[in-house]
Amino acid sequence: xxxxxxxxxxxxxxxxxxxxxxxxxxxxxxxxxxxxxxxxxxxxxxxxxxxxxxxxxxxxxxxxxxxxxxxxxxxxxxxxxxxxxxxxxxxxxxxxxxxxxxxxxxxxxxxxxxxxxxxxxxxxxxxxxxxxxxxxxxxxxxxxxxxxxxxxxxxxxxxxxxxxxxxxxxxxxxxxxxxxxxxxxxxxxxxxxxxxxxxxxxxxxxxxxxxxxxxxxxxxxxxxxxxxxxxxxxxxxxxxxxxxxx
Numbered sequence: 001x002x003x004x005x006x007x008x009x010x011x012x013x014x015x016x017x018x019x020x021x022x023x024x025x026x027x028x029x030x031x032x033x034x035x036x037x038x039x040x041x042x043x044x045x046x047x048x049x050x051x052x053x054x055x056x057x058x059x060x061x062x063x064x065x066x067x068x069x070x071x072x073x074x075x076x077x078x079x080x081x082x083x084x085x086x087x088x089x090x091x092x093x094x095x096x097x098x099x100x101x102x103x104x105x106x107x108x109x110x111x112x113x114x115x116x117x118x119x120x121x122x123x124x125x126x127x128x129x130x131x132x133x134x135x136x137x138x139x140x141x142x143x144x145x146x147x148x149x150x151x152x153x154x155x156x157x158x159x160x161x162x163x164x165x166x167x168x169x170x171x172x173x174x175x176x177x178x179x180x181x182x183x184x185x186x187x188x189x190x191x192x193x194x195x196x197x198x199x200x201x202x203x204x205x206x207x208x209x210x211x212x213x214x215x216x217x218x219x220x221x222x223x224x225x226x227x228x229x230x231x232x233x234x235x236x237x238x239x240x241x242x243x244x245x246x
Contacts, residue, residue: 149173169200
């Protein structure tokens with residue numbers, strides 16, 4: 001009985017070591033960016049300064065490395081220096097200690113200037129949002145009701161939720177999305193009726209945003225092709241599960 005127990009501890013240590021050795025990092029996504037939005041931003045976290053790209057309707061390709069613990073991240077139009085430090089009103093976001101793979105969503109405030117946005121941190125790790133997951137961001141003032149196959153979710157106004165449709169990659173599932181009735185309405189209002197494919201290696205971010213030209217909000221979809229999982233973490237996980245690593 002001693003030998004299997006020692007083997008179990010060895011595998012457990014391998015998994016923990018691999019996870020601790022993988023430094024966490026931060027990416028950006030600018031939703032409904034104005035036409036004059038910058039193509040990149042400088043992110044500042046302590047002594048770490050990184051220029052991160054801001055592509056349209058996709059997640060940044062570059063990352064800001066984060067230390068452990070709660071980290072405050074500032075955004076700036078240019079890298080701060082001793083002579084020109086960060087302005088006192090620079091936007092910032094606090095990344096909690098337990099958030100391992102944060103995605104910071106930039107939401108425009110409607111004011112003027114390249115930094116006219118607020119920063120919303122969301123956990124985007126594989127454990128929280130695995131392959132095929134759908135992340136809802138309800139930026140409207142109406143509650144959202146979503147049914148993806150058999151998976152159901154209720155997303156309150158200005159809240160987020162993660163849904164994992166059933167089935168394996170390549171499977172088709174039905175999509176029914178409604179919004180809560182407004183004053184004077186008696187029933188929920190259909191927002192989407194469709195069929196989607198659970199695409200391998202992809203996740204989808206869906207933003208419900210108000211539209212002044214419509215009676216109901218509209219959906220802004222941002223697909224994300226997942227990066228390959230680090231080999232060290234994958235092999236350690238297989239060792240911990242008792243399956244031989246390839």
